[in-house]
Amino acid sequence: MSTQLTAAVLALVGVAAVVSVAFAFYLVGRAEDRERAAEEAARRPPEKPDPHDHPHQNGRIARERRRPMPPRRP
DSSP states (O other): OOHHHHHHHHHHHHHHHHHHHHHHHHHHHHHHHHHHHHHHHHHSOOOOOOTTOOTTTTTHHHHHHSOOOOOOOO
């Protein structure tokens, strides 16, 4: 093998090694984040629904107050 080919192969192997180690750290960190979020959700009491929230009326006031729509073109 030529010297240039050897250098290119070593460079690619080195880059692949760095990327694989970085990906392993990424996966471990993501798993820890999911575990931490699950523990936090288990510790937190369930949220009670807001008595003032009326999903069937959400946006009604905004629709009533908006400026009139222009007439549609035929």
